[in-house]
Structure formats: C-alpha cells, structure tokens
Amino acid sequence: MTIAMPLTAAYLAEFAMFITTKLVVGRLGYLELAATGLAGSITFEVLVVLMGLLSVVGVLIAQAEGAGNKAEAGHSARQGFFLATLLGLPGMVLVWHLADLLALTGQDPRVIELAGPYLQGVSGSVLPVLWFSVLRSFVAALARTGAVMVITVSAVGLNYLLTIALVNGGYGLPALGLMGAGLATTIVSWAMFFALLTYTYLTPSFRGYGVFRGRLRFDGVVCREICRLGIPIAGLVFLESGLFAAVSILSGVLGPTNLAAYEVLMAWVGIPFVIAFGIAEATMVRVAFGMGRNSPAAARQSGVIGIAAGGVILTLLVVVPLGIPEVLVLLFLDSADPGFGEVSELAIKLLFIVAIFQVFDGLQAIASRALRGLKDTIVPLWIAAFGYWVMGVGGGCLMAFPLGMAAPGLWWGMAVGLIVTASLLTRRFFRLTRRLQQDYAAAARAPAT
Secondary structure: OOOHHHHHHHHHHHHHHHHHHHHHHHOOOHHHHHHHHHHHHHHHHHHHHHHHHHOHHHHHHHHHHHOOOHHHHHHHHHHHHHHHHHHHHHHHHHHHOHHHHHHOOOOOHHHHHHHHHHHHHHHHHHHHHHHHHHHHHHHHHOOOOHHHHHHHHHHHHHHHHHHHHHHHOEOOEOOOOHHHHHHHHHHHHHHHHHHHHHHHHHOHHHOOOOOOOOOOOOOHHHHHHHHHHHHHHHHHHHHHHHHHHHHHHHHHHHOHHHHHHHHHHHHHHHHHHHHHHHHHHHHHHHHHHHHHOOOHHHHHHHHHHHHHHHHHHHHHOOHHHHHOHHHHHHHHOOOOOOOHHHHHHHHHHHHHHHHHHHHHHHHHHHHHHHHHHOOOOHHHHHHHHHHHHHHHHHHHHHHHOOOOOHHHHHHHHHHHHHHHHHHHHHHHHHHHHHHHHHHHHHHHHHHHO
C-alpha cells in the first residue's frame, strides 16, 4: 500500500487533467469537445500501448533490487530511457498525423479539421510522457512513489491554468484554440518529467544505482529482453483498449442514446479502474522483488495480497453505482437536456451491470500485472484475446443483436469477458507460483541427495 496509494492518487490526478481539459474546451462548442475527446482518447491509447511495453523496465529494476544488485537496477533504467526514445520519436510522428488516419474511419470532417491542430500541439508530449513512465517505474520499484503523487497532483492545477490561457488567451498569451489545449498538455508533460528527474537526481537514496552515470550505452541483451517481454504486454494492452473502443462503436450503432449512456458509465468506470491500477502496479513490483530475492513464496504472497486488497476495495465501491445511480447520471448530464430522461433511464439500468463489471475489470488488471512480475507475458496475451474478444465482444454482439438485448447485451458481454479473463489470469498466477515454489524446494534438496 506504501507503493500503491501514491500511485493511485497520481493516476486519479492524470484522469482529472484529462477531464479539466475537456471542461475548458467544451466551452468553445460541442464540435470542439468532440474533436478533443476523440483525438485525446486515441493519443492516450497510443501512449498506453507504448508504456505497456516499457513497463517491463519496472519488473527488471524490481528483480535487480530484490537481488541486491543496484548497478543492474540502474542499468535497466538507463536502457528503458534508450528504448523510450526509440519508441517516442516515431510515436510523435504518428500522433502528429493521427487526424489523417481518423479521416479514414468516416468521422465528421468538421471534427477531423478541429482535431488536427490539437494533435499537432499534443504530439510534443509523447517523449516526456514515456521518459516520465521509465522514471516512475524506477522510483516505484524502490518503493518511493510519494514524489510521483506530489508532482502529478500539482500538475492538475498547472494544466488547468495553462489550458485556459492557451485556449482562450490570457496572461499575455494569444488565443490558440485547440492547438493551445494540446500545447498545454505538452508543456505540463515536460514539467512533470523534469520535476521527477530533478527529484531522482537529488535524492541521496538513489545514489549508487548509476542511472545518470556516463553516456547512455545501448545494451542489446537487456533491450531484447525488454522487447521480448514487453511486446506481448503491449499486445494485451492493445486488446484491452480495443475492447472498449469496439463497444463504444457498437453502442453508436445502436443509437445516440446508447452511446451517450456508454460515455456516462465509462466516466464512472475509470475511477475504480484507476484505483485498481495503482494496486496492480504495486503488486507487480513486489512480485518481481520477491523473484529477485529467489523467494517464490514472497512473490506469491505479494500477488495474493494485491488481488485480495483489490477485490475488497472494488467490492466496497459497488455501493456507488448500486446506491446512488441517479447522482452519477446527473454529474454528467444536464436534466434540462431533451434526451435526459431516455439516457438516464438506460444508464441507471446499466449501472447494475457496471457494479459487477468494475470488480472484475480491476481484478484482471491486478492479476495480469502480478503475472508480469513473474515475467509471464505470452499466455496472458492469449487469455486476454479469448476473454476480451471471444467472450467479451463476441458474446456482447450475440446478446445485443441476434438475441435483441441491445445495450444491456453489450455490457453483459463485457462483464462476462472480464469475469473469464480475471478468473483465468488469477488461476494462472496461483498455478505458476505453486510450481515455482515446488521447483525451488526441489533445487534446495538436490545437494543433500
């Protein structure tokens, strides 16, 4: 929890930055809001996939720390910076040209035209975000995440003020519209990176790891290991984000009321998931630390504690969608809106499914990262493909369309897919750690026989 709670606060702050940007841009008009929401969401997905690959750096650092090898931990962090740079440069180019790719999906031309300047402004955030993620992995592996929380929470206010100033003009700055919103994100991302860099450089307990020692030297062995383990993780993240994108598109097929209800529900679902994500990152670090100490029992214990803590917290949060569904709807919809009655009725009906959905959504995130701490990435990718797409999207489509269940069918499909995925990933973690314990016990007895 020492690792998880500051990370959770930081992830909630990042979520708040995304919301505040939309609040400022929304005052310009619904088309501007739609353009920023669409472009921002796709940019976020690109970053999440890249950070998924780089998350292996945290596993390597935690294992080296568990083994008491500071030099190896620092070396892994340095190689993480190298790969982040190699991934970030083409990532910037991709984000800059995302408007051209989005135009191929049949979006409203007005939305595409408005999204272009925003994407150009936000493309400069790719490199600092990836570098920040590597540094965050380093400090998390060493159980020093408090600075990440302070930096990220402070960035919320800075992002809000900069967005207002650059979008609308102020403090001597010109009004740049949506490009200003993108530039604000870029400036804040660089500020966050330099703040964490300064903290890491000046903190005495981080000395001896050699993170900033000498020139950056490419190590093909370490980088290949990061890619070997990280590419399946990036694939899993892509499948997970694709699940929600697919359901969003299918909700739109069912009609604007269903799509509006989907957006309301996802605004809530993001909160318990972010809380689970902080626990998941801490669990991954502690599992990897245990393996670095050659203690599968400690790794298993960390995984069990993480999964159990997540299960308890997520179950307690069920009281929100079940107890105050009307309040959640009113947070995101104006009661004077002509479609309020229809959308709110559907959203309240779906919030019962969301209560089940949110528990297993968080549990699968924790279980997958516990497995990541064991360097198990290939089988979880196949489990995710089956759970997310065969059971989730496939089952949801079957219930929504041939069986005529409409939006509830889509959400039941997602819930079933996440229940299956969480169950299979948790089962695999228990089986792997039990096998590892048996192997280590057998190896310990071998000299005596």
